[in-house]
Amino acid sequence: MSANEKQPLLVIEDLWVQVEDKTILKGIDLTVNYGEVHAIMGPNGSGKSTLANVLAGREGYEVTRGQVTYKGRDLLAMPPEERAREGIFLAFQYPVEIPGVNNIYFLKAAVNAVRKHRGLPELDAMDFLELVKEKMAQMKVREEMLYRAVNEGFSGGEKKRNEILQMALLEPTLAILDEIDSGLDIDALRDVADGVNALRGPERSFIMVTHYQRLLHYIEPDHIHVLAYGEVIRSGDRTLAHELEERGYGWLLEEAGMDAQGAGAP
Amino acid sequence: MSSAEDPLDRLVKSEYKAGFVTDIEEESLPPGLNEDVIRFISAKKGEPDWLLEWRLAAFREWQKMTEPHWAHVHYPPIDYQAISYWAAPKRPEDRPQSLDEVDPELLETFEKLGIPLHERAALAGVAVDAVFDSVSVATTFKDKLAEHGIIFCPLSEAVREHPELVRKYLGKVVPPTDNFFAALNSAVFSEGSFVYIPKGVRCPMELSTYFRINAAATGQFERTLIIADEDSYVSYLEGCTAPMRDENQLHAAVVELVAERGAHIKYSTVQNWYPGDEEGRGGIYNFVTKRGLCKGDYSKISWTQVETGSVITWKYPSCILRGDHSVGEFYSVALSNLRQQADTGTKMIHIGKHTSSTIISKGISAGHGSNAYRGLVKVMDGAEGARNFTQCDSLLMGDTCSAHTFPYIEVRNPSAQVEHEATTSKISEDQLFYCRARGLDAEEAVSLIVNGFCKEVINELPMEFAVEAQKLLGVSLEGAVG
Numbered sequence: 001m002s003a004n005e006k007q008p009l010l011v012i013e014d015l016w017v018q019v020e021d022k023t024i025l026k027g028i029d030l031t032v033n034y035g036e037v038h039a040i041m042g043p044n045g046s047g048k049s050t051l052a053n054v055l056a057g058r059e060g061y062e063v064t065r066g067q068v069t070y071k072g073r074d075l076l077a078m079p080p081e082e083r084a085r086e087g088i089f090l091a092f093q094y095p096v097e098i099p100g101v102n103n104i105y106f107l108k109a110a111v112n113a114v115r116k117h118r119g120l121p122e123l124d125a126m127d128f129l130e131l132v133k134e135k136m137a138q139m140k141v142r143e144e145m146l147y148r149a150v151n152e153g154f155s156g157g158e159k160k161r162n163e164i165l166q167m168a169l170l171e172p173t174l175a176i177l178d179e180i181d182s183g184l185d186i187d188a189l190r191d192v193a194d195g196v197n198a199l200r201g202p203e204r205s206f207i208m209v210t211h212y213q214r215l216l217h218y219i220e221p222d223h224i225h226v227l228a229y230g231e232v233i234r235s236g237d238r239t240l241a242h243e244l245e246e247r248g249y250g251w252l253l254e255e256a257g258m259d260a261q262g263a264g265a266p
Numbered sequence: 267m268s269s270a271e272d273p274l275d276r277l278v279k280s281e282y283k284a285g286f287v288t289d290i291e292e293e294s295l296p297p298g299l300n301e302d303v304i305r306f307i308s309a310k311k312g313e314p315d316w317l318l319e320w321r322l323a324a325f326r327e328w329q330k331m332t333e334p335h336w337a338h339v340h341y342p343p344i345d346y347q348a349i350s351y352w353a354a355p356k357r358p359e360d361r362p363q364s365l366d367e368v369d370p371e372l373l374e375t376f377e378k379l380g381i382p383l384h385e386r387a388a389l390a391g392v393a394v395d396a397v398f399d400s401v402s403v404a405t406t407f408k409d410k411l412a413e414h415g416i417i418f419c420p421l422s423e424a425v426r427e428h429p430e431l432v433r434k435y436l437g438k439v440v441p442p443t444d445n446f447f448a449a450l451n452s453a454v455f456s457e458g459s460f461v462y463i464p465k466g467v468r469c470p471m472e473l474s475t476y477f478r479i480n481a482a483a484t485g486q487f488e489r490t491l492i493i494a495d496e497d498s499y500v501s502y503l504e505g506c507t508a509p510m511r512d513e514n515q516l517h518a519a520v521v522e523l524v525a526e527r528g529a530h531i532k533y534s535t536v537q538n539w540y541p542g543d544e545e546g547r548g549g550i551y552n553f554v555t556k557r558g559l560c561k562g563d564y565s566k567i568s569w570t571q572v573e574t575g576s577v578i579t580w581k582y583p584s585c586i587l588r589g590d591h592s593v594g595e596f597y598s599v600a601l602s603n604l605r606q607q608a609d610t611g612t613k614m615i616h617i618g619k620h621t622s623s624t625i626i627s628k629g630i631s632a633g634h635g636s637n638a639y640r641g642l643v644k645v646m647d648g649a650e651g652a653r654n655f656t657q658c659d660s661l662l663m664g665d666t667c668s669a670h671t672f673p674y675i676e677v678r679n680p681s682a683q684v685e686h687e688a689t690t691s692k693i694s695e696d697q698l699f700y701c702r703a704r705g706l707d708a709e710e711a712v713s714l715i716v717n718g719f720c721k722e723v724i725n726e727l728p729m730e731f732a733v734e735a736q737k738l739l740g741v742s743l744e745g746a747v748g
Contacts, residue, residue, distance in 0.1 A: 056703050059695065084705035096700035100718030106704075109714065113705035149718065166704065 007034050009205050010055075010075075010174055015066035017047075017054055024050045026230035027066070032174070035202040039216060039241070040209045042227035043249050048209040049093060051227070052178040055207070056090035057083050070174070084110075085117035087173030091163040091180050098150040103162065106150045107132060111169050135168040139195045156183035164195040175199070177208045181215040193218030213245045226252055233258075295352040301325065303351050304453055310352065311422045314429065324442035324452030331446045337609035338638040338670055339578050341551065349516060351454045351487070410470070417462040418473055421489055424460035431462055435493055439522040439559045439586070447518040447553040447580075455489035455520070463498040463529070472728050474503040488519040494529035496562065501532040503731055515540075517576075518553045527562025527589065532570070534727050536735050538742070539575035544633075546605025549577020556583035557613075560592035560621075568595040569612065570726040572735045574742040577606055582640065584613035587621035587649075594623040597723040599735075601742055602635025602667065611641035611672075616649035616682070625656040628720045631667035632743070638670040645682040652682040660690040661719050663712070663743075713740035 010032040017025040024047045032038055040048050054061045055068065057080030068075040075083065098106065111131075112122040123131065136143060141161050151159050160180055167175055177196070181189055196206070196219050208219060216224075216238070224241055226234040226249065233256040234240065244252075295303060304325055308318040333344070411418050417428060424432050442452035463469055494500050517539070523531050533556075542549025552575075558567035569583035585594030596612035614623035629637040637660065645652045660669035671688050693715050701711035717724065717736050724732050 058699050058703075079707075080699060080702040081705050081707045084703055090703050092700065092703075096694075096696045098697055098700070098715060098718055100721035101714055106701075106714070109706055109710065110704035113707075113710070117705070170704070 008032070008069075009034050009071065010207075011069040013067050013069075015051075015054070015068060016064045017050055018062045018064050019050065019060060023064070024061075024230055025054070028227075028230075028232060030225065030232070032205050032207060034205060036223065037200065037206040037208065037219065037221045038223045038225065039221035040207060040225050040227055041211070041213070041241075041244065044211065045229075046227040047230045048211075048227055049178055052090060052093075052176045052207070052209050055083075055174075055176055056080060056088060081113070084170075085114050087171075089167050089170055089172035089175045091160075091167060091175065091177045093179040093182060095151045095154075095159040095163055097152045097154075099152055101150050102146070103148055103150050104129075104132065104146040107146075107166060107169055110166065114170055132165075132169065135165060138198060139165045139168055140191045141165045157185065157188035160184055160188065160192055161195075164192050168195065168199060171199075171204075173204060175204065175206045177206065177210075179209060179211065181210055181212060189215070190218060213241055216241045228253055228256065229258060231256070294350050297348050297350045299325075299346055299349070299351055299454065307352050307454060307456065311425075313422075313425060316433065317425060320437070320442065321453050321455075324449050325454075327443045328446065328449035328453055331443075331449055333446050337580050337640070338636065338672070339580060339607040339609050341578050341607075344516060344551065346450075352456065414467050414470065415464040416467060416469055417460065419460055421455075421458040421460045421491060424491075428460070428462070431493065432460065432491070435491055435522070435524055437522075439524060439557050440520050440555050445555060448520050448555040451487045451489060451518045451520045451555070455487045458489040458491070458519075460490075461492040461500060461502065463494045463500045465495045466497045467495075468498065469500040472501045472503050472731075474505070486515070486517045486519070488517075490519070490521040492522070492531060492533070493524045494526060494531045494565075496526045497528040498526075499530045499532075501534070501728060503534050503536075503728060505536040505538075505731070505734070516551045516553070519555070521554070521556040521583075523556075523558035523567055525558065525560050525562065525565035525567050525589075525592075528564045529562065530566040530568075531558060532568045533558070533583070534731055535569075535571040535573070536727075536731060536738060537571065537573045537575050537579075538738055540577075541575050541604055541606050542577035544604055546577050546634075549604075549606070550575065551578045552576035552581065553578075554581040556581065557586065558584070558594070559586045560589050560594060560618075562592070563589040563618070564591045565589050566593040566595070568597070568726070570595075570597040570723065571610075572599045572601075572720075572723070572727070572738065573608060573610060574599075574601040574738055576608075577604075579606075579608040579610055581610045582612055584615070585623060586615045586617065587623065587652075588617045589621075590618040591620045592618055593621070595726075596623075596625045596627070596641075597726040598627045599630070599720045599723045599739070600628070600637055600639075601630040601632070601739065602637040603631075603633040603742065605634050607636045607638075609638040609640055611639045613642040613644070614654060616643075616645040616652040616654070616679075619648065619650040620652070621649055622653040623655075625654070625658075626722050627656075627658045628723055629658070629660045629669050630663070630716060630719070631660065631669050632663040633667060635667045636670070637668070638672060640672040640674075642674040642676070643684055643686075644675075645677045645679050645684065647678045649679050650681050652679060654682075654684045656684075656686045658686075658688040659719070660688075661716065662690065662692045709740070709743070712743050716743055 008031050012028050012030040015025055015028040042048055063076055108128045115122055139161060145158060145162060154162060180192060184192060220238055224236055224238060225232050234252050295306060301322060304321050308321060440448050443449055461473060492502060523533060525531050539550035539552060540548060560567055567585050573579055583596060587594050594614050598610065600608045600610050602608045611627060612625055625641055627639045629639055631637045639658045641656060643654045658671050662669055669690055673686055675684055677684060697715055698711050701714060702708060716739055724735055727735055
């Protein structure tokens, strides 16, 4: 593996986040090293998606305590577009429709925004088409999707494939996959997972947010964290997934002194 | 969290990018309007008596008329006696014969606006009849057009060289007494373009005119007349920007189109006049009468406009569908930012049998802008089988702007089919975040979303104009949300 192994890419320390006066995340600590794949699991409402959104810079989330360091820089001080240009990619749980904007035009604008930031020449239409076709073949995305409006009228599976295509094009350093498995049939899930696995490498890290263990059969994580009521109640290696598969989340909640309603949580 | 100020807010507040003043000496009349002023204008232009009489008749009618106030726009009263009705660049006698002879400062002005005349003319194959204030200073590609028998010249030249054509068509589509502003224009019109496409000729290039308003407080009264004879085709582009000024400037243009049997006229406008400051001061008042007559059977007139400038816009490019099977189209993007107020739309008058019309209107409101679509679809008794489709979409940015829709539908023939669809939407935070999470900054994101919203209209513009219009929407959403 590369010299980057065990080098921290993202360090989250004591992160507290509030949404409209409600505290969602309560002191998250998490370190993601280069090349690692982390799965964040947990029951609905545990704060998984909040964590993903805070890392990507969505507005409406107030960080009340703690810090996040990305590539040694204060991540929380960066606007969302700068995070994206610096290599953070959020695959959306619900990709957004942009009527009238060709998907290929949008993809090209995104790729060139990132390339420009990295000091690379912007790609012209021909070069971009070549690049996107190559990536589409890898990701099993139909070419026809390029010429439709961004996500408009896409099926659930098409939207997720399109997210992974964007990831492949933007070549992020840290990819955050928010429920990338939701709403996918088994074939689509396999294709999406293949796409993600093809991008794994020593210079790239992943945070996968998921509700279901099934995704972990296709994308094997290095670390698993169970989030409940805004806290990480258990971290472990991939064997934790098997345990969760057999026993569910209940026993972990009990051990953490929480009941299913979150009572006992601070 | 991270980004402090509202991106929309910031875009909305940025500066108007075409704001500068060209320092060329003007020969102007003192402010005021009376018959002597009209005689002066007519004499300056060496017009024949019939045209002077035509102007005077319009003026006398205008004096009896009152300014219309039914539009959804508000502005202080206009003092028509405080306006100067004649301004021309100096040295009108030795007009340049080629671009080399054009005042370099003028060329520089065009450059700043991104309108390099020579490049445009040479590379894009566009013949440009550039109107700088009131007098045409550069006409190109005339010879090439002449080979096809096409006439493309300043209206005043057409009056001298082709009086029979001008006399036959001038004021026939927009009569001098049509409305208050058209009557004013008929009395004092200064310059404009004249186009005649002979039978069966397809005009080999896009015809293009850039109107500029330069002299302070000089009313601009352009008048354009385009005639497409049987089975001919012409695409005409009109684009405008204006320098920043403190006084309100009145613009009351008239455009008349005539399409004979089987002819097709495509008229495209990108309008980027000074929209005024954040308080609405200094913007252009744009009161325009544009109308096309589909005179012959199977004729077609298409209006496409991208209106991002002016503080007041009052404009309804219309089609009179007299010929059987004639077609009228209106594609519009109107953007109101700052304190801009736009009341714009179209009239489709179905007279002939099996006439059809399409109206696609996209209104964008930002800042304290107000955007109104006003459209009339009228189907007369004899318009058997007439069809209309109307779609009005409004996009709101922020919560201090407004959008209004005033559709009027009058149908007197039971076989007509008239459809009207309308939507109103806001740019969502989700859309903005999605774009930003892909590396686009807020301005790029807004521009992208707005251009997507306007796509159906932008697609109707000729290629190079479409690119310009997209940039303009971007810039206006920096300086308006463009």
